[in-house]
Amino acid sequence: NAGVTQTPKFQVLKTGQSMTLQCAQDMNHEYMSWYRQDPGMGLRLIHYSVGAGITDQGEVPNGYNVSRSTTEDFPLRLLSAAPSQTSVYFCASSPRGGNTEAFFGQGTRLTVV
């Protein structure tokens, strides 16, 4: 199994550009999440989904959009990139919430110039 696959691994954007970070999982997990990791701040939740068609905001949702049309995919859209969105982005999936393990992708390192 591939697990959680994120593409691209690296990306450089200019301020104001838009892009989509892709996330796909092949474990048939219902729950998927997006986090950003910044130095000294740990990981912070951007958006999450508890199933196809259901999404909700996390701690830092501004400037990001998500949708979940299938169980497998959970793309994260940057509407108009800003330097403050320079970060490492991680997608995670889990079979359910609560006490279950979250499986993480390898991350996407995004730089906005």
Next chain:
Amino acid sequence: AQSVTQPDIHITVSEGASLELRCNYSYGATPYLFWYVQSPGQGLQLLLKYFSGDTLVQGIKGFEAEFKRSQSSFNLRKPSVHWSDAAEYFCAINTGTASKLTFGTGTRLQVTL
């Protein structure tokens, strides 16, 4: 709102020495508790988790953690550290049924030979 504190940003230990990484949480009840490890340029891997029962939990790679309700702590320990344990360690909690993790800021472990 819940929070997780990892008071040690950076710890250096000698190979073969024992290790304890501290984690304290703030929440009105007992959350689901996790420790994840992140090797450089990689995603996060679950070391262990606690949600009920025996307060001493065993994980992978020889790690264990002890939940202490009275101190709101979930410290990670290893009796003898190996050079390959050098990584960043994150404590995280989940307080609900969705997969919404709240992370600490992480502790970077350096192992000297």
